[in-house]
Each structure stands twice: as C-alpha cells, then as structure tokens.
Amino acid sequence: MATVEECRAAIGTVSERIAKLDPGDRRKHIVERTVSVTVSDADTVFDMRLTGDGVRDVTQRGTDDPGERADVGVTVSSDDLVALAEDRLDAAKALLGGRVRIDANFSDLMRLRKLL
Numbered sequence: 001m002a003t004v005e006e007c008r009a010a011i012g013t014v015s016e017r018i019a020k021l022d023p024g025d026r027r028k029h030i031v032e033r034t035v036s037v038t039v040s041d042a043d044t045v046f047d048m049r050l051t052g053d054g055v056r057d058v059t060q061r062g063t064d065d066p067g068e069r070a071d072v073g074v075t076v077s078s079d080d081l082v083a084l085a086e087d088r089l090d091a092a093k094a095l096l097g098g099r100v101r102i103d104a105n106f107s108d109l110m111r112l113r114k115l116l
Helices: 004-020 023-029 078-085 091-096 106-115
Strands: 033-039 044-051 054-062 072-076 100-103
Touching (some): 004 044, 004 054, 072 078
Antiparallel strands (some): 044 054
C-alpha cells in the first residue's frame, strides 16, 4: 500500500504531465472542473481543481468528511494511483477492469478519454 505522501506526489506528477501537454490540446480537452480522488485503502480524499495549467488547490480530508460534491469523482487504490501516475498501469485497462471508478457526466468522460 502506497503512503498518503506517495499519493499526493502522484497527483503532482499528473499535474506536471498536464502542464507539459500542447497548449492547444489543453484548451480543447480540459475544462476547469472540481475533482475528488478517493484513495480507497488510505481512507483519504484529495479535493482539487483541474485547470488548463494542471491540478490546483489540492486539499486532503478523511473519507468520513463528506466535503463538497465534485464535478468529477475518482475512486482508486493507493497503489493503482501511483502506478497510473508513473505510467505503469494503463488508464483504459484500469477503468475497464474496475480498478479505477470515475463518476462524471458524459461530456466530462469524453474529455477525459482524450487525455488518457
């Protein structure tokens, strides 16, 4: 099981990857959204804003704290979150295999698909 610090670093890695994308692609596929990442085996939720520049305003809370409802919700284990960030786990296979669950509206899912 990855630590909470490793999970936070994984989110940072994803943010850096987004920032390195072509600016035109970012504008085309990323619309500012609130995102919550529930790390199921660490009883932790990371709340953040997804922007064209990457991930911003990352905060952490326990799963027992309901928090605000995010536009996009992701549920993943700590090890899978780290593996996704390090490109050791294919995002599409993880989704199809049930290792990652995404709760979002259809248009957000289509945008995410382009980024994966």
